[in-house]
Amino acid sequence: MNIQFDADFVWGAATSGPQAEGTFHKKHENIFDYHYHTRPQDFYHNVGPDVASNFYNDYENDLALLKQAGVQALRISIQWTRLIDDLEAGTVDPVGADYYRRVFKTMHQLGITPYVNLHHFDLPVTLQHQYGGWQSKHVVDLYVKFATRCFELYSDQVTHWFTFNEPKVIVDGQYLYQFHYPNIVDGRMAVQAAYNLNLASAKAVAAFRQINRQPQGTIGTIVNLTPVYPASQAPEDLAAARFAEQWANDLYLEPAIHGRFPEELVARLKQDGVLWEATSDELAVIAANRIDVLGVNYYHPFRVQAPAVSPDSLQAWLPDIYFDNYDMPGRKMNLDKGWEIYPDALYDIAMTIKRRYDNLPWFVAENGIGVANEERFLKDGMVQDDYRIQFMTDHLRFLSQAIAEGANCHGYFVWTGIDCWSWLNAYKNRYGLIRNDLRNQTKSLKKSGHWFSQVAATGLVAPTLRPFESEEKNHG
Known part of the structure; x- marks a missing residue:
C-alpha cells in the first residue's frame, strides 16, 4: 500500500559538524578530538575526526549532492570549538564565523533550509579539564555565551534553531x-549533568527570545526517544518500565515542554540522596523558557524488566539499579549495530507527544540504519541499499498512521545524508543516502538517495520490491 504525505511535509537529512567537517582550522579541540589524539586505538581502525567527510572543504559539492538526493532541509551543527576564539569571553573567531555564513548562503542558493543545532557532543575539552564539563554551571553559562553569538551572527540566515542534540547521550x-570522554562512571555526576543540560537549554532559549524580540524563527531541542516496553505486565516489570521511562525520556521532555521535572523521578532521586543542586531562580528560568518545536531521534526501543538484584543492595547508585535490559525473543535486529528494529515505536512516540506533551509541533530529526562493510552491496558503481529503503518505508508507514490520527509531525530527516564519521565506531557502519569513498573522498548517490529524491518530490512512499529480512540475513 502506498503512503502519501502532504505537500508541506519536510524531507530532510541530519549530520553534525564534528562528524562531517573535519578539524581543519578549528580553534579548540573538543572531547573527541582530544580522545583520538591521546588514544587513537580506541577508535575503529584508528580512524579519527581529523578529516571526517571533508565537508569543511567540500561543502559546495556536498550540498549539491544532497539537493540531488531530494534533501529539502539539512540539520547541521555549529561547532563551539570552531566558532569561538576565547571560550571565557565568548569572542568570535572570524574565520569560523565566515565559514558558517558561506555554508548557509550556499544552502539558501540551492533551496535547502538550514536547521541548526548548537551542540552535538562537541564540548571543548579544556572546559572538561578545567571545570568538569557539564557538571559545572559555569560551563552552562559559557555555552549560553556561545549560543548567543550564534543567534547574533546568523538569525538573518537561520530560522530553525535547536539547543542540543541528544542530551541523554551526553x-x-x-x-x-x-x-564518550572522559568515560566517568558516577551516578551522582550523571544526575547533575542532566539537570545542567536542561538548564543550559532553557537559558539558550531565553537568550534567543531576548535577541529575537520580534518573533523570527523557532527554537527547540532534539532528544533521542527510546520508548520503554516492559517484559511483561507483572507489577515488578511495570515498575521497572515506569522508572526507565522517566529517566530516559521524561527527564528531558518534561522540562523542555512543560517547564518542570517529573515529580516522581525527583522524589526518587531525592530519597536516594543523588538529586541535583538547583536554585529557585534556575527552576524559574526552566519554567519560563519552553521550546517551540521538538526534534525526535528514533532508532530502537528500550525493553526492560525488573532488576535481578534488588536496588536496596549495597551498591553505587546508577539509574539501572531499577531495571535490567530485556531482549524480546524473535526480535528483528540490525546485527551490525546491535539494535532492535521496531518501527511500531514511532507511532507510540507520536501518540505520547499528542497525549502527554500538548501535541507540540515536532519532526523526526534522525532515523536511519547503518550497516558494516556496505561495499559488498556495490554493483555497477552504486550501493544497492534496499535494506535502508525498507527501513525508512517501514518507519514512515507508522508515522503516516500517527499523523492520520492527529499527530503534529511535520517532517522526516534521515540520518544521514552523506556517510559520516561516527564517534568510536568511526566508519564501521555506513548510514548515508550518499556513499563516501574514504580513499579519495569521492561521493555518489546510493540507491536510497535516488529513492529519497522521488519521495521528497512527490510525498509518495511506495513499497519496496524486497523485504528487509532477506537483506538482514546477508549482513548478519
Whole structure:
C-alpha cells in the first residue's frame, strides 16, 4: 500500500559538524578530538575526526549532492570549538564565523533550509579539564555565551534553531557507560549533568527570545526517544518500565515542554540522596523558557524488566539499579549495530507527544540504519541499499498512521545524508543516502538517495520490491 504525505511535509537529512567537517582550522579541540589524539586505538581502525567527510572543504559539492538526493532541509551543527576564539569571553573567531555564513548562503542558493543545532557532543575539552564539563554551571553559562553569538551572527540566515542534540547521550556516554570522554562512571555526576543540560537549554532559549524580540524563527531541542516496553505486565516489570521511562525520556521532555521535572523521578532521586543542586531562580528560568518545536531521534526501543538484584543492595547508585535490559525473543535486529528494529515505536512516540506533551509541533530529526562493510552491496558503481529503503518505508508507514490520527509531525530527516564519521565506531557502519569513498573522498548517490529524491518530490512512499529480512540475513 502506498503512503502519501502532504505537500508541506519536510524531507530532510541530519549530520553534525564534528562528524562531517573535519578539524581543519578549528580553534579548540573538543572531547573527541582530544580522545583520538591521546588514544587513537580506541577508535575503529584508528580512524579519527581529523578529516571526517571533508565537508569543511567540500561543502559546495556536498550540498549539491544532497539537493540531488531530494534533501529539502539539512540539520547541521555549529561547532563551539570552531566558532569561538576565547571560550571565557565568548569572542568570535572570524574565520569560523565566515565559514558558517558561506555554508548557509550556499544552502539558501540551492533551496535547502538550514536547521541548526548548537551542540552535538562537541564540548571543548579544556572546559572538561578545567571545570568538569557539564557538571559545572559555569560551563552552562559559557555555552549560553556561545549560543548567543550564534543567534547574533546568523538569525538573518537561520530560522530553525535547536539547543542540543541528544542530551541523554551526553549523560550516558560521559558519566555512566563509558563511550564518550572522559568515560566517568558516577551516578551522582550523571544526575547533575542532566539537570545542567536542561538548564543550559532553557537559558539558550531565553537568550534567543531576548535577541529575537520580534518573533523570527523557532527554537527547540532534539532528544533521542527510546520508548520503554516492559517484559511483561507483572507489577515488578511495570515498575521497572515506569522508572526507565522517566529517566530516559521524561527527564528531558518534561522540562523542555512543560517547564518542570517529573515529580516522581525527583522524589526518587531525592530519597536516594543523588538529586541535583538547583536554585529557585534556575527552576524559574526552566519554567519560563519552553521550546517551540521538538526534534525526535528514533532508532530502537528500550525493553526492560525488573532488576535481578534488588536496588536496596549495597551498591553505587546508577539509574539501572531499577531495571535490567530485556531482549524480546524473535526480535528483528540490525546485527551490525546491535539494535532492535521496531518501527511500531514511532507511532507510540507520536501518540505520547499528542497525549502527554500538548501535541507540540515536532519532526523526526534522525532515523536511519547503518550497516558494516556496505561495499559488498556495490554493483555497477552504486550501493544497492534496499535494506535502508525498507527501513525508512517501514518507519514512515507508522508515522503516516500517527499523523492520520492527529499527530503534529511535520517532517522526516534521515540520518544521514552523506556517510559520516561516527564517534568510536568511526566508519564501521555506513548510514548515508550518499556513499563516501574514504580513499579519495569521492561521493555518489546510493540507491536510497535516488529513492529519497522521488519521495521528497512527490510525498509518495511506495513499497519496496524486497523485504528487509532477506537483506538482514546477508549482513548478519
